[in-house]
Amino acid sequence: MPGRLQAATDAATAPSVHTKTVRVDGFPLSARVCSAPSPRAVIFALHGGGTTSLYFDCPGRPEFSLLRTGAQLGYAVVAMDRPGYGISAPCAERYRDPQRRLDTTYAAMERFLDQLPGRPAVFVAAHSAGCELAMRMAADPRGRRLLGLEIAGTGLRHQADTIRALEAAGVTRQRYGRRPAGTRETLWGPAELYAEDVWNTPYIASDSPAYESPARTWVERDFARLAAEVHIPVQFSLGDHERVWESGPAALTEITGLFTAAPRTRTNEQAGSGHNLSLGLAARSYHLRVLAFAEECVVEQEHREKGEAA
Template identity: 55%
Template sequence: MTDTDVVIPRVVQVDGVPLSALVCEVPEPRAVVVALHGGSATSAYFDYPDLPRASLLRTGAALGFTVVALDRPGYGASASHADAVRAPARRVDLAYAAVAELAPPGVGVFLMAHSIGCELALRMAADHRGKALLGLEIAGTGRHHHPVAREIIDAWRADPPRPPGGLRTLLWQPDVLYPSAAVGGARMTSRSPGYEADVVAGWAATDFAALAARVRVPVRYTLGDHELVWRSGADALADIAGLFTAAPRVTVDEQADAGHNLSLGRTAMAYHLKVLSFVEECVLARERE
C-alpha cells in the first residue's frame, strides 16, 4: 500500500437523489474501477474496516487505479429514495450520472460487481453507454442456485415456512476462509431496498441471458471454489461465459480458497490482483485501438 491510499466518503446529488460512495483517488489514474456491492451490504464491502489487505480501493490505488465503490441506488445516502429508484432504467441512469460526477473526465471506466450488484452492472454494460466501458467483472452470481442454496430457499418458501437458519452457511462458510473480523460483515450490513426482493426473485432467470448478449466489452467472471449460493465448477463457469456472445473477450476464473464473499475472504487480495490485472489488459487493448 502507499501513503496516498486515502479512502474518502463522497456524496453527489443526481436529479434530486443523493448517491454516496467511497473513493480512493490517484494522480493520473490508468483507469477508474467502479465497484458495485451485493445485497444487504454497502460500499464498505470493498474497504472493510480494519482489513486493509482486503481493500479493493487501497490495492487498486497502489497499482495506479482510482477506485470508486458506489452505494447502489437505494443504499447509503439514497436509502430514503428506494421507491423512486425501483425502475431498472432509473437505477442505470443514476449510476452513470454518479460515475460522471465521481470519476475524472477522460479516463476509462471499468465496472466490477459482486452478487446481486451484478444485476446493475450488467444493465449498465448492456446499455448503449456500455460500449464506452473498458470492461466488466462479475462475481458471485449465476443463473442456477447451488443445491445447498436451493434447499434453503425451498425452506423459506415452504407452507408453512420452515426456519431458514442457512444464510450464514451460504454467505460465510467455510468460516476458515474468512478473517475473524469479517465473518458476518457486521460493519457493512445494510437494509435492502424493497425493490431488491423482486430482483433477487427473477432477474437471473428472466434477464441475465438477454443482458449478457448485449455486452460488447471484455468480460471476466469469477466464482469462489467454495461458492454455495450459485452452482459452481467448470460447467457453471462455461454456462455464463457462453451468454456473452457479443463480447470481444470472455475470461472465467475459479478463485481458490474462496467462498461467496470474495472481497472479504483471506484470498481477497489475490482475487483483486487478478481483476486489476484484467483491467490493465483492457486499458492496453483500448490504447491499441
C-alpha cells in the first residue's frame, strides 16, 4: 500500500505529458513530450517494434515513465513515434528507405525542439528495434552534435531457444504486426518482473509497419559498421533476464567493443529486468541510470565549452 500511495502522490505532482505533432515534407509525425520549465537537455527516445512512444510513458504507472521521471529531474523528454508508427502509420510505405527514415527523424526532432525553451542539446535513447534508427542517427555526421547514446534491448545474436519458441508459435522473421497470443513471456521475460496490470495491458501494443525488417537482419548487416562511426559516448543496456538477445557480461563487452571511435562506452546489466526495461518493476531504476549517464554527458560538454572559451 505505501508504494501505491507514493505512486499516487507522484502522479499528482508529476509534469504533464503532451502529445505533439509536426510535419516533415507535408507528412505528420507524432511524439509524447514532457519537459521541465528550463530543461537541462533533451532525451530523444525511440521505441521498439510493435509499440509506440507510449512505451516510455506506461499507462497508469507514472513511476515507470521515462518522460515524467526525466522532467522531474530537470530534463525534457521527447518520445517520438518512429516513422510508420503513431500518426504516421498510414504513410508507413513512404519510410521504407533507411535514409529517408533517418532524414525524416532528424527533421522532426528539430521541429519538436523548436517547441521547447532554450534549444537544449540532445541525448538519444532507444529500445530494441528503435536502436536501428538511433545507431544511424549517431553514426551520421549530424550525430557528432549529440550529447550521447543509450541503446538497450538489442544485441548481436538472438538466443537460440527464443528463436525456436517463436517459430513454434508461428512467428518468423517475415511476419510483422502484433505477436500471437502466448509469446509475451518469450519476448518480455519472466512475468514476475512486471506489475500484473502492465503485463496484461493491451494499450502499448501497435502493428509494426511492413517495412520494418526484423532486428536480426539489420544487426547482422549494419551494426558493426555503424558502431565504428559513432563519435559520442555510448551506454549499452540489457536486462539480466533478457530472453531475446544473447546477454551477460561477455555479450555486453563484445558490443561495446565495436564502438571504436566513441570517447567512452559503458555497459549496464540491469538487475531485475527482462527485455522491456521501461515497463518492468525496475523501470525507474533503469531510467535513473539512463538519466545519470545523460547527466555525465551534459557535464562533459559544459567542461569542454568552458575549455574552449578560456
